[in-house]
Amino acid sequence: MPIAEAPRLIGNEQVSFVPISYPDPAPGQILLRVRANAVCGSDREIFAQGSDTIAGHEVAGEVAAVGPGATVPIGARGVAFLMAYCGRCRNCQRGATNVCLDKSGDLGFNRDGGLGPFALIDERVFFPVDDDIPFPLATMLLDVMGTSGHAMDRASLVRPDIESLYVAGAGPVGIGVLVMARIRFGPDVPIRVSDVSPWRLEFAESLGARPVHADRVDSIPLVDVAIDASGRTSAREAAVARLAKGGALICVGHGQDLRLDVSPDLIATERAVLGSEYFPFADLAHNLTLLREHRDTIARVITHTYDVAEVGEAFRTFLSGQSGKVVVTQA
Ligand SMILES: [Zn+2]
Ligand SMILES: [Zn+2]
Structure with missing residues (x-):
């Protein structure tokens, strides 16, 4: 004791x-x-x-x-x-x-x-986790890799054929989504990431994102999947507006509310809005394999x-x- x-x-x-x-x-x-x-x-x-x-x-x-x-x-x-x-x-x-x-x-x-x-x-x-992974790096298995990877699993339920992605918010969750999406989809799928912080936008760009200031989200081409990592009403609503027909918004950042105009936002466009909460325990095994394969990227x-x-x-x-x-x- x-x-x-x-x-x-x-x-x-x-x-x-x-x-x-x-x-x-x-x-x-x-x-x-x-x-x-x-x-x-x-x-x-x-x-x-x-x-x-x-x-x-x-x-x-x-x-x-x-x-x-x-x-x-x-x-x-x-x-x-x-x-x-x-x-x-x-x-x-x-x-x-x-x-x-x-x-x-x-x-x-x-x-x-x-x-x-x-x-x-x-x-x-x-x-x-074996001792080839230092303790600080091992923590990346949790919210950074686990929560982000699960958000993309949720997106894949709606769109198994993701060709474009938009991430609202370049805080730790948004950066996690960016890194996991790069690993999952490779270099050819464009990943736009918005934020208000120039530092965070530059950081996201260094990890392979196309940075977009939060004021300019309406200039983004329509995407298959948007992931909200900001938790803000304004960002969620802007993200819905950037979804192509059949697209999905995944809300992974807790926070404020989201108003939907059901007929145009969901029915006529067959879009989906899904929540994504943490991740299933069993995902850790696959994410440990990814951590070993992409150790330098995730360490950044x-x-x-x-x-x-x-x-x-x-x-x-x-x-x-x-x-x-x-x-x-x-x-
Ligand atoms: Zn956390
Ligand atoms: Zn239970």
């Missing part, structure tokens, strides 16, 4: 290190020693509002202790899937663990997460790493709009 200091986000963009005691793992649980945690757009609100839970849900580490009957060995390295899915419900049974009907928690939201020195997780949400998504002692600085960098993925590490 280790007791250790963990950074609590107390609101108003302030961090306070507090002692936390971690319980011994129960049957079916493991205690992960956190080595890296990537900062996410969804942590932004916690940094502003504060939380009693230790934040962080893009976690890589090594197994420090296991509950009775565990099959994962102590010392195993890997990443933690955010959602404590049940494994039994209809959705879990068909592999859709990201929409579990009976999940018991979300790491970093209502269970102490990866900014702390340890994370107590269910053994079934641990995904092992990480622009900054900070030791956990500098977690406030890590968040300020992330919120500056001049970063890709920011990773907090622990020795």
Whole structure:
């Protein structure tokens, strides 16, 4: 039962290190020693509002202790899937663990997460990764590769023949979509990416996007698929307007609402609007293969790493709009 200091986000963009005691793992649980945690757009609100839970849900580490009957060995390295899915419900049974009907928690939201020195997780949400992948890079398996790859899987349900793509928002999710789309579709499918930040547009361009200022989205040719990674009403509505007939908008960034005029927007044009939430646990295996094959490209998504002692600085960098993925590490 280790007791250790963990950074609590107390609101108003302030961090306070507090002692936390971690319980011994129960049957079916493991205690992960956190080595890296990537900062996410969804942590932004916690940094502003504060939380009693230790934040962080893009976690890589090594197994420090296991509950009775565990099959994962102590010392195993890997990443933690955010959602404590049940494994039994209809959705879990068909592999859709990201929409579990009976999940018991979300790491970093209502269970102490990866900014702390340890994370107590269910053994079934641990995904092992060999030591050829450093811990910060391993966190890319989660929101960057997993969430983005799933958004494209959702798009493929509507358009299996994607020939053009538009991504609204060049924050970490949008950059993840861009990189995963480049890997999936190759160099010939045009991928336009919009943002208001010149830094982010330049970063996206360096990763193979055609950059578009958010004010100029109406100049984009009609596309098969648009992916909203901005969470903004205006961006979603502009994206719907750029969909060709039979196209699909995938909303992957949480945020504001979207108004649709059903007859012209959906029926006459047979467009679809789909949500995409995190990703199924089973996707991790394929994404690990992709990470090994495209390691240098994916590594470029990480622009900054900070030791956990500098977690406030890590968040300020992330919120500056001049970063890709920011990773907090622990020795
Ligand atoms: Zn995240
Ligand atoms: Zn379930």
